[in-house]
Amino acid sequence: MSIIDNAVYARGYRTENPQSLEETFDILKKCQGMAWIGLYRPELQETQAVADEFGLHPLAVEDAMQGHQRSKLQRYGDTLFLVLRPARYLDDVEKVDFGELHLFVGPNFVVTIRHAEMLDIGMVRRQLEADPARLAQGPQAVLHALLDEVINQYLPVLAGVQNDIDEIEDQLFETDNDVARRIYALSCEVIDLQRATQPLVPLLEALQAGAEKYGLEPEVQHGLRDVQDQVQLIVDTVNAFRALLQNALTVHAALVGQRQNEEMRKLSESSLRQNEEMRTLTESSLKQNEEVKKISSWAAILFGPTLVGTIYGMNFRVMPELEWAFGYPFSIALMVLIGLGLYASFKYRKWL
Numbered sequence: 001m002s003i004i005d006n007a008v009y010a011r012g013y014r015t016e017n018p019q020s021l022e023e024t025f026d027i028l029k030k031c032q033g034m035a036w037i038g039l040y041r042p043e044l045q046e047t048q049a050v051a052d053e054f055g056l057h058p059l060a061v062e063d064a065m066q067g068h069q070r071s072k073l074q075r076y077g078d079t080l081f082l083v084l085r086p087a088r089y090l091d092d093v094e095k096v097d098f099g100e101l102h103l104f105v106g107p108n109f110v111v112t113i114r115h116a117e118m119l120d121i122g123m124v125r126r127q128l129e130a131d132p133a134r135l136a137q138g139p140q141a142v143l144h145a146l147l148d149e150v151i152n153q154y155l156p157v158l159a160g161v162q163n164d165i166d167e168i169e170d171q172l173f174e175t176d177n178d179v180a181r182r183i184y185a186l187s188c189e190v191i192d193l194q195r196a197t198q199p200l201v202p203l204l205e206a207l208q209a210g211a212e213k214y215g216l217e218p219e220v221q222h223g224l225r226d227v228q229d230q231v232q233l234i235v236d237t238v239n240a241f242r243a244l245l246q247n248a249l250t251v252h253a254a255l256v257g258q259r260q261n262e263e264m265r266k267l268s269e270s271s272l273r274q275n276e277e278m279r280t281l282t283e284s285s286l287k288q289n290e291e292v293k294k295i296s297s298w299a300a301i302l303f304g305p306t307l308v309g310t311i312y313g314m315n316f317r318v319m320p321e322l323e324w325a326f327g328y329p330f331s332i333a334l335m336v337l338i339g340l341g342l343y344a345s346f347k348y349r350k351w352l
Contacts, residue, residue: 002042005125009034012132021046025053028108034138035109038121042113054109057081064102067115071199073206080105080143082203085196086119086150089160096157096189098196103146110142124149137217144223147204151227154197154234161190161241168248172255180252187245193238201235204228297346304338 006024008015010033018024021037028035037050044065051061057076063069069083082103090097099118104111112121124145128135135141164186171179204224211221312321312331321327346352 002040002046004038004040005122006037007035007125009036009135012134012136014129021049021053033108034142036125036142037109037111038125039111039113040117041115047113050104050111054079054104054106054111056104056111060104064104064113067100067102069100069102071196071203073203075206075210078107080207082143084147084150084200086153087157087193087196088118088153089157091160094160094164096161096193098192101146101150103143105139105143108139110139112146119146119150119153121146134219137220140216140220143207144220144227147227148223151200151230151234154193157193158234158237158241161186161193165241165244165248168245172248172252180249180256183245183249183252187242187249190238190241190245194235194242197231197235197238200231201228204231293346293351297342297351300346301339301342304342305335308335308338 003021006018006021008018008024008027008031010031015031015033016027018027024035024037039046039050047061047065050056051058055077056079060074060076060079060081063081063083071085072083074081080103082105084101084103086099086101088097088099089095097118099114099116101119101121102113104113114121124142128142128145134145164182168179168183168186171182204227207216208221208224208228210216211224216224308331312319312327321330324330343352
């Protein structure tokens with residue numbers, strides 16, 4: 001059964017405890033009081049029974065059954081349909097969890113529909129039942145109490161998000177690669193907070209604009225003004241959170257760019273040193289090559305006369321040049337010519 005609590009109130013006091021919706025409707029007609037029906041994930045036939053009895057608009061009923069709505073206020077005749085997004089901060093995972101509460105507020109009834117166990121409506125009901133004078137003000141007093149509780153639940157959420165932002169600011173100047181991911185995740189949660197809280201400002205303005213027209217008690221009007229002031233403060237705080245996170249992301253990007261530039265500078269300096277070492281090695285190699293060329297050239301020049309002298313120094317008997325009168329001048333001339341030829345050739349190739 002999805003009916004969590006079901007009661008009829010007369011002059012601020014709880015009368016009977018009906019066991020079914022039909023019994024609630026019958027008691028309400030007899031005592032001319034106020035019915036407060038609390039539903040949790042109701043079936044379609046249960047919601048339709050309430051809609052048929054109180055004349056709820058089909059579009060509002062469809063929104064309440066589908067869920068996943070943004071905070072809003074819609075008026076259908078003398079019935080208000082509100083969507084509120086209560087929230088809580090989960091310390092263990094450092095995350096904001098959102099719920100959804102649908103309210104139908106009419107001249108003599110309040111219907112609450114929840115799709116998640118986020119808001120303790122039972123506590124709000126007990127507080128109102130302990131104050132019959134306030135509860136006697138009618139459905140608008142219940143609406144004010146529920147709005148006030150939803151807004152109060154945002155305060156610990158803001159404290160948790162503020163703590164996360166403080167930690168992120170400390171991480172910015174550390175070499176933590178996960179800080180960008182954390183900033184992005186927290187920014188998404190802050191955006192969800194904006195979607196949940198910003199529509200509450202025009203919502204409360206609309207409620208106060210129709211206060212006199214729909215006969216709201218002065219105490220309820222004062223309470224709604226207090227809630228509006230608190231909502232405006234919450235909205236300003238959430239907007240400031242988003243600006244801080246955007247600045248944090250900008251600072252993080254600048255710091256990452258600065259670290260990358262520093263690493264590039266170090267790499268460039270290292271590359272320059274390597275290039276200088278390579279240039280020095282190249283110059284040294286070129287010098288060595290020049291020396292090798294010179295040594296090789298002189299070795300080749302000296303090799304020619306050595307070859308001639310070696311041949312004619314073998315002292316074989318059958319060597320015609322040994323008996324030749326011009327043999328000695330010929331061999332000397334041959335040595336000189338070979339040396340000069342090689343010297344000219346190497347000089348031409350700039351080996352010498």
